[in-house]
Amino acid sequence: MQIAERTIGDLTILDVKGPIAEGDGDDEFRDAVNRLVERGRLLVLLNLAEVPHIDSTGLGVLASKYVTLRRRGGQLKLCILSQRTRRVLETTKLIKIFEVFDTEAEAVRSF
């Protein structure tokens, strides 16, 4: 997995490339978010355009980090989901939890 970090003011945009799955990107993703939390950057937008697949563990990490950021007064939002990612969020009802945007611009404006 590759994660690129961009910032727009207080907002940090993480461009994730690769799956977020057990043993395959879950730790990297967790660590990246944890580092942001440590730096006090609590507004995070995940650009998932290049995430082909998220498994149960990956969803767990997303949910876990969402809870972590919320507890600290931050936010975690998602944008540009693949159909497959959208389906898995719908299946697990996480789609109701996360704010999801079709474009990054919309997502940025929402913070």
Add this chain to the structure above:
Amino acid sequence: MRSYPDRPTRAAQQLAAEYVSARALAESATLAEAVTRILQALCEELGWDYGAIWSLDADSGILRCVDTWHLPGLAVPEFDAVTRGTTFARGVGLPGRVWATGEPAWLSDVVTDANFPRAPVAQAEGLRSAFALPLLIRGQVVGVMEFFSHEIREPDDVLLSMLTRVGAQVGQFLERKRAEEELDRFFTLSLDMLCVAGFDGYLKRVNPAWERVLGYTREELLERPYLGFVHPDDRVATTAALQTLGDGGHVVSFEHRYRASDGTYRWLQWAAVPYPTEQTVYAAARDITEQKEARETIVRYSKDLVKAREAQAADAKRLARLVSELEVRNLLNLVQSALQDSSEGAVAIEVISAQPTWVELLVPCVREAAEQIQPVIARLGADLRPDVLESVGDAFRELLLNAVEWGGRWDPTRKVRIAFVRANRVLIYRIADPGPGFKLDDLDHAAIAHPGDPLEHEKIRQEKGLRAGGFGLLMVRAKVDELVYNEKHNEVIFMKYLD
């Protein structure tokens, strides 16, 4: 003029004539012989010089001379030649007149008769009186007999009456002989082998077809017991058939082999009827050798055809087996190749079965093993719809990771047994882990236990110090059609229908 110095009385003459006629009819074998004898008998007994017999040719509508007879020493060559060479239409001449009336006729002097075309020749050779009588069968004229004398004789009603009876007898004889000769012609011309056989084991009469089919002369066929001609293997059956005939039964479609003069055997098919009172059998046989051989050829071809079909079926079966073996080998190659494609340091996955419909693997309980299996699942389902493959691939991965993590505790010495069954309309996956199983009540760290709040279980997991996750079962349930655990919950089967 001739005279008969020792002529017997008229009554004795007529009786003698009747007698010799009857005898001639009874003793003659052929029509020609009988005709000649009757003419002779009547001429000699009744004292007439010349006799002729005429037969009606119904097709041509004329009377033809069949034969003539005259007293030895009588010289009537011209009259005889004219008689033999003349035909008479109905009503013409003495024979035609008798034919037309159906009654006897008497001409005291043929020379003066207006309806006697042969008068000049008769006169030249001294024939004067004549009488003729019809030969009748059931009242119909079938011929005429006429007699001539060099004397002028007056009509003799008694003689005519007697001769009318003789004429009737001759008519019947003629008819019988005609029928016999007709039958003889059939007998002779028949393509079938006709015979009369005796109960004594010898043939009594055979038609020419016997000689044609078997090559023996008539004499050779009649002089030996007929059983001697029969193929040794068919003698018991033949004797049984003869026994049936001896008991008065009929034989229909009996078949046996009869030896021909060249030593070969011909198949004969028989129909026979016995006449026990005559101790004879009337039988007809047909040479069915070619027919039989053709039938045997067909039977042989049929058997060959059956064998060919069986061979074809065996080939097809062998081919199917080869294909199956090939598929197995291909599948095995595919599985092994998929496993080998994994990165270096891949764990050992044991292939238990690689049948096209049943793939079974033993997988060590490490994460890498689960990663290695994924390509196998993908390759096995290469022909599936992408969405189906995605669903079963995701479900399989989730459940396998659960098995190696919770059942196998990431212990590489423990194995998860996985199986994949593919049927026409369904995919079935089975994953059995080596763990003790679990209770559904203990799944509060899973999202499936909290359908109203997808984050609740995550909080519980954090409290319990468990890694993030817990969405596996919820995802799997949405991706497959059937999800079944065993009682201990250490074995799960899921199915995906292929609609």
